[in-house]
Amino acid sequence: MSVNYAPVLWNRQKKIYDRVMLALLFLYLAVFIGLQLTFFPAITAETLVIRASGTLAFLMLHIILCIGPIARIDRRFLPLLYNRRHLGVTMCCVALVHGIFNLIQFHAMGNVDPLVSLFSSNEHYTALGRFPFQVLGFFALLILLLMASTSHDFWLKNLSPRVWKTLHMMVYFSYAMLVGHVMLGVIQLEKSPVLIGVAGLGMFSVIGMHIWSGILNKKQTDESEEEDLEGFYRVCSLGEIADNRAKTVMINGENIAVFKYEGKLSAINNLCRHQNGPLGEGKIVDGCITCPWHGYQYLPHNGQSPPPFTEKVETYDVKLAGEWVYVNPKPYPEGTERPPCPIHNIVQKLSKIAMKHEN
Amino acid sequence: MTPTLRKYHRRIWLVLAVLLPLLFVAAVVAIPDKRPDIVFDRQQAAALPHVLEEFETENFIVRIRSNPSKVALQLEIEIKQPLTTASALVYLVNNTKEKPTDGILLGNLGPYGTHRFYLGNAPHKCILLFDAIKNRPIQTIKFKY
Amino acid sequence: MKTENEFYIGWQPDAPIGIARKVRQFIIAIFLMVPFIGLLLVLNQSGFSNSTFEYGQATVLEGILTIKPAPFLQLYRGKDVQGKPIFQNILLVAPGKHGVGDMLASRERQLGQNLEGKMVKLSGYLIYHDGKTLMEVEDMEDISPENASEVLPPMMFKLGDGAITGEITDPKCLFGVMKPGFGKPHRSCAARCIAGGIPPVLKAVSSMGQVQYYLLAGENGEAINQEVLPFVGDQVVVCGSIERIGDWLVILKNKHKDLALVPEGLEVQIPICGG
Numbered sequence: 012m013s014v015n016y017a018p019v020l021w022n023r024q025k026k027i028y029d030r031v032m033l034a035l036l037f038l039y040l041a042v043f044i045g046l047q048l049t050f051f052p053a054i055t056a057e058t059l060v061i062r063a064s065g066t067l068a069f070l071m072l073h074i075i076l077c078i079g080p081i082a083r084i085d086r087r088f089l090p091l092l093y094n095r096r097h098l099g100v101t102m103c104c105v106a107l108v109h110g111i112f113n114l115i116q117f118h119a120m121g122n123v124d125p126l127v128s129l130f131s132s133n134e135h136y137t138a139l140g141r142f143p144f145q146v147l148g149f150f151a152l153l154i155l156l157l158m159a160s161t162s163h164d165f166w167l168k169n170l171s172p173r174v175w176k177t178l179h180m181m182v183y184f185s186y187a188m189l190v191g192h193v194m195l196g197v198i199q200l201e202k203s204p205v206l207i208g209v210a211g212l213g214m215f216s217v218i219g220m221h222i223w224s225g226i227l228n229k230k231q232t233d234e235s236e237e238e239d240l241e242g243f244y245r246v247c248s249l250g251e252i253a254d255n256r257a258k259t260v261m262i263n264g265e266n267i268a269v270f271k272y273e274g275k276l277s278a279i280n281n282l283c284r285h286q287n288g289p290l291g292e293g294k295i296v297d298g299c300i301t302c303p304w305h306g307y308q309y310l311p312h313n314g315q316s317p318p319p320f321t322e323k324v325e326t327y328d329v330k331l332a333g334e335w336v337y338v339n340p341k342p343y344p345e346g347t348e349r350p351p352c353p354i355h356n357i358v359q360k361l362s363k364i365a366m367k368h369e370n
Numbered sequence: 371m372t373p374t375l376r377k378y379h380r381r382i383w384l385v386l387a388v389l390l391p392l393l394f395v396a397a398v399v400a401i402p403d404k405r406p407d408i409v410f411d412r413q414q415a416a417a418l419p420h421v422l423e424e425f426e427t428e429n430f431i432v433r434i435r436s437n438p439s440k441v442a443l444q445l446e447i448e449i450k451q452p453l454t455t456a457s458a459l460v461y462l463v464n465n466t467k468e469k470p471t472d473g474i475l476l477g478n479l480g481p482y483g484t485h486r487f488y489l490g491n492a493p494h495k496c497i498l499l500f501d502a503i504k505n506r507p508i509q510t511i512k513f514k515y
Numbered sequence: 516m517k518t519e520n521e522f523y524i525g526w527q528p529d530a531p532i533g534i535a536r537k538v539r540q541f542i543i544a545i546f547l548m549v550p551f552i553g554l555l556l557v558l559n560q561s562g563f564s565n566s567t568f569e570y571g572q573a574t575v576l577e578g579i580l581t582i583k584p585a586p587f588l589q590l591y592r593g594k595d596v597q598g599k600p601i602f603q604n605i606l607l608v609a610p611g612k613h614g615v616g617d618m619l620a621s622r623e624r625q626l627g628q629n630l631e632g633k634m635v636k637l638s639g640y641l642i643y644h645d646g647k648t649l650m651e652v653e654d655m656e657d658i659s660p661e662n663a664s665e666v667l668p669p670m671m672f673k674l675g676d677g678a679i680t681g682e683i684t685d686p687k688c689l690f691g692v693m694k695p696g697f698g699k700p701h702r703s704c705a706a707r708c709i710a711g712g713i714p715p716v717l718k719a720v721s722s723m724g725q726v727q728y729y730l731l732a733g734e735n736g737e738a739i740n741q742e743v744l745p746f747v748g749d750q751v752v753v754c755g756s757i758e759r760i761g762d763w764l765v766i767l768k769n770k771h772k773d774l775a776l777v778p779e780g781l782e783v784q785i786p787i788c789g790g
Contacts, residue, residue, distance in 0.1 A: 023528045031542055035549055042550040046557040053563040055694045066556050070549065083371060086523075087537040093525035116693070120611030121707035132703035132710075133748075140400035141749065145703060176375070183382050190390055194397035200698035202401050203559040209552065214390055221383045228371065261373050282372055289372050294522040306524040402750060452645035452726075454565050456574075457603055459592055475593040475601055478762040480646035483725035490596040502592060502603070503574065503641070503648070 018163070028094040032101060039067055057116050064109035065197075069189060071102040073213045076186060080224035086292075089303055096162045099182075103152075103159035110152045113145065144196035151188040154181045164285070172287040190214055234261045243330060243337035249354065250334065252276075257300075259291030262340035267327055269336055270300060270311050275351035277311035278327035278338050285322065313348035331355075415486045418444045425511055429453075432497065432511050434489070443489035445476060445497065452482045456503040460487060463498045466510045470500045566644030566691035568651075576605060576650065577636045579664055584732035584765050585714040586615050588637055588650065589668045602668045604761035606649040606714070606730075607637070608687045612704070614712025615652055616738075622655040632667075633660040642691035647728060647763075649690055671736075671760040678754045679729055679766060680777055681719035683747050685709050686728075689716060702748030715743045717753055717766065729757070730765045739768055750777040 019025070043063050047054055075098050082088045118125035118132070129149060135141035158179050167175045193210055237245040244262045252258045252271040259268045259281050266281040268291030279300065281291045288304035295301070299308035299317060309316055314324040323346035328339040331352050343349060371379070418435035422443075425432045431448040447460065463473035476487040479499065499508040521531035530538065578588040586607040595601050607615045623630055635658045639650040685708035688696035695701055697718060709715045717729040731753065733739045754772035758765045768774075 022526050024525045024530065035546065038546065039549050039553050042553040043557060046554060050557065051560065051563055053565050053694065055563075058563070058694050066553070070552060074545065081541075085537070087521075087534045088541065089523045090525070090530055090534060090538045091541070093523070117701070117704040118707060120613075122613065122711045123707075128703065128707050132706040135745075139396055140402065140699075141702075143703070144699070180378065180382070183386060187386060187390060187393075191393055191397070194394055195400070195699075197700050198397065199401055200695065200700055201559075201561055202403070203561070205555055205559040207398060209555055211394060214394060218383070218387050218390060221379070222387060225376075225380055225383065228376070266372055266374070287372060287375070292371075296522065296524065301522070301524055303523070306526045449646075452565060454567065454644070456567075456641050456643045456648050458646060459601075459603075462596075470593075475595050477595055477601055478592070478603055478646070480762060481726045481728060482645055483727070488596055502590070503576070 024090065025094050025097070028090075029097055032098055036067065036071075036101070036105075039070070043067070057112060061109060061112050061116065064105050064112065068102055068106035068109055069193060070213075071098065071105065072182075072186060072189065073217055075099055075102060076182070076217045077220050080220035083224040083228050084220075086303070092304060093306075099155075100159045100162050103155040106152055106155055110148065113148070117145070139195065140199065142191075142195045144192050147188040147195070148192040151185040151192060154185040154188075158182060158185075167286060172282070172284065176287055186217070233259075239332075239337065241339070242341065243328070243339045246336045246338050248334050249331065249336055252336070255295040257291040257293070258336070259289065260338065262338065265327075265340040265342060267338055267340065268300075269329060269338060270295060271354070272298075272311060274354050275311075276329045276331065276336060276354060277349070277351045278329045279309060279311065279314045280325040280327075280342065282324070283307050283322075284324060290324070312351050313346055315346045414484070415444070415488070417446060417486065418442060423514055427509060427511065430499075430509070430511075434513065435486075441491070443491065445487045445489050446484060447479060447487075448484045449479065449482050453479060455501040455508055457501045458508060459500045459502050461498040461500055462489070463496045463510075466496055466512060468496070468498070470498060470502070473498060563694040564644055564696075566689075566694065566696070567642070568691040569641045570651075572640060573638050573653075574641050574650070575636060575638045577634065577661065578602075578605070579668055580630050580633055580635045581668070581760070582619065582631045584671070584736035584760070584767065585730050585763075586619065587761065587763075588635070589761055591664065591666050591668075600666050600669065602761040603648070604763050606647070606686055606763070607639075608642075608649055608651050608713050610651060610653060612685075612687075612708040612711040612713070614714065615655070616712045618652065618655045622658060626659060628660070630658070630660065634664045635659070635661060642687060644690045645726060645728075647686070647690050649686060651687070668761060671758045671765065674757045674759055674764075676755070676769075677757050678752050679717060679719050679727075679757070680750065680752050681717040681727075681729070682750055683709075683715050683717055683731065683743050683774075685713045685747075686716040686730075687713050689718065697748075699748060706744055706747045709740050709747060710744060712738075712740065714738070715740060715747070717751075727764065729753075730763055732765060732767055734767050734770050736767065742768075743774060746774050746776070751775060752777055 040063055044059060047059055075095060078091045078095055082092045114125050118128035121128055129145055133143040161178060198207060198210065246260045246269055247258050252269065255272050257268040257270045267278050268281040269276060269278045272295045279290065281289055283290050283302040285305055285307045288302045290300055290302055293301045293303045300311050301308050307322060309324055314326040316322040325342035325345050326347050326349045327342060328349055329352040330337045331354060418437050420436045420438065422434040422436050429451050431450065433446040435444040435446055436442060458479035460476040460479055461470045461473035462476060479485055495513055497511045501508055521533050523530055523534050576588055576590060578590040581587040581589055587604040588607060589602045589604050592601045592603055609615045609618055637650060637652055637658060639652040642649040642651060682697055684697045685705045687708055688701060688704055693701060693704065715731045717731055719727045731739060731743060752775045753766050753768055755766045755768040758767060
């Protein structure tokens with residue numbers, strides 16, 4: 012949680028993550044370059060750099076894109092998500108090496124400016140086999156550069172999490188262009204069925220992972236339309252909320268997480284002020300609601316981050332009617348203290364019995 | 371994942387799940403494969419019918435061809451791997467120690483494929499392939515005929 | 516289950532045991548998969564030519580300068596069995612993606628004379644592969660006509676009319692400077708080189724893998740670089756007069772027959788030029 016804007020707020024987990032990432036990077040490069048020089052000694056240095064960096068960047072992007080759905084399918088993979096931005100920035104650097112080498116190799120030292128040449132040397136936009144695939148790579152790289160240069164929390168705060176996340180979801184558009192770049196570029200020459208198969212496997216893995224996680228997580232957030240006379244909406248039965256965990260619900264466009272802890276209920280806005288992560292999928296640790304993505308914390312009764320941190324979320328009124336939990340979707344301003352709803356002993360016992368039956 | 375994010379992801383991936391495989395398959399179909407066969411012989415002398423001798427080295431298959439009466443002789447060199455020298459001249463020499471200046475020039479070797487040279491009836495015994503730019507021999511092949 | 520209660524917080528020094536184990540398994544799988552993918556990608560490439568570009572290693576050659584149909588330095592090698600003079604033609608290119616046209620014209624203006632057909636000494640870096648040799652001439656500031664050659668190269672002579680199918684590319688990259696110097700990934704570079712004045716070459720390959728190279732020029736030996744630009748990297752049919760100059764073949768393209776993309780699935784070359 013950034014109190015000041017340091018380039019990177021290092022901790023042990025991030026260091027482990029980055030060491031593993033760099034080890035993987037060097038392993039791939041060592042294997043790729045070693046094999047190239049062994050089996051194809053006639054290769055030029057430029058082609059070696061272009062192919063090594065291009066294949067590595069594309070492979071890294073596949074891994075990056077699979078992290079999100081993998082973490083949805085099994086929460087134990089959330090550590091892969093924690094420092095994903097370092098992976099993304101590194102991948103962008105590798106892709107930049109590829110892009111610059113290509114621009115120099117194929118477009119520099121000619122009769123026009125290299126960037127002009129990139130767009131003018133092949134203008135067959137209407138024929139698939141002749142399509143100027145390098146233009147696809149150029150725009151894909153631009154998106155990745157935009158994402159890498161705005162990956163810091165500084166941009167997250169100043170662009171707002173919503174705008175930032177929208178910008179960073181352009182990675183999917185970049186990915187689609189890169190599939191085109193590879194399939195309409197190098198694959199048109201290197202036609203080996205194995206290479207086509209590897210590219211296809213990568214693409215179908217990314218698509219498959221996203222669809223699978225989408226199906227598995229289809230109904231994570233309910234919508235409530237049952238309103239009572241006081242403006243409260245029924246959310247769920249008390250037994251549906253595990254201790255120190257939450258139930259999330261959408262009511263009139265408000266995304267609310269209701270937490271059960273220490274014999275009480277509190278409701279806050281589900282969106283973490285860091286990256287709009289799902290607070291409702293977090294846990295109460297040491298009395299604080301902890302976001303599952305990057306560990307940002309908020310006090311349940313007032314939606315404020317514990318000092319010295321300053322993030323705040325909206326709070327809501329909660330009540331219990333019998334075993335049913337109700338929430339008023341009218342939000343209080345960020346950081347407003349609202350009294351938690353106490354859970355009476357008998358109701359708590361009944362809810363525990365109900366939970367036991369379900370399990 | 372928040373409901374809003376989930377909604378956007380659902381829409382994006384439903385589109386990509388259709389478009390990306392289509393693009394993939396279309397690109398594979400667009401790969402150019404078969405090349406038309408081409409005829410080279412119009413730029414080459416026709417092969418004489420009889421093979422008097424044949425040698426194979428690492429990079430070449432060399433044949434001495436003749437007509438039925440063995441009066442006309444032809445040297446045929448089949449290049450097995452593209453040449454890696456700046457120049458490749460073909461000389462007839464008497465022995466493996468002779469230099470090109472002592473021999474008879476037959477011509478240049480060219481691209482990967484078969485090349486034929488008229489031999490005349492000069493009583494030479496060896497073929498010397500020579501790189502005239504780097505001034506060094508490439509290979510010497512001795513005949514029996 | 517115990518692991519269901521585990522919760523990962525990134526800023527804590529250690530991950531819970533169950534989560535750490537799971538992530539470790541994943542990392543091991545990735546460490547096995549990634550080099551394997553590298554292996555698959557490398558071993559299934561189609562390979563690279565054994566061409567050579569002697570960049571930085573200058574060679575000096577003396578020969579007769581020819582400008583049409585392409586800039587050559589023609590090196591006299593001797594006479595063959597039938598008494599015909601044998602020449603090796605070195606195709607000339609300039610540094611980067613440029614032809615020697617401008618360099619040559621500038622030198623001719625300086626000297627106040629035409630250098631076509633004159634004996635000259637040129638220094639440059641050789642590029643060679645598959646029986647063809649080029650020279651990247653760094654500059655022509657010092658060249659001047661030497662003593663006239665005793666043996667003149669034969670005129671370009673006609674072998675016949677025909678249609679040749681192949682890929683248009685630039686000879687500088689094709690014969691040594693880039694690998695690969697042909698095909699879709701190289702297309703833009705070939706277009707840039709040809710636009711810069713390097714004479715276009717048609718590389719014709721048979722289904723048996725035999726290769727022939729043809730310089731492309733107009734009917735009167737003039738440059739047709741702009742005309743071929745849209746077809747660079749494509750399989751095309753070129754109709755024209757097939758001629759020989761030294762050890763190079765040339766197609767003098769028929770001005771009434773446009774370049775055409777090879778129809779899909781065409782298996783045997785057919786005489787589609789007619790007339």
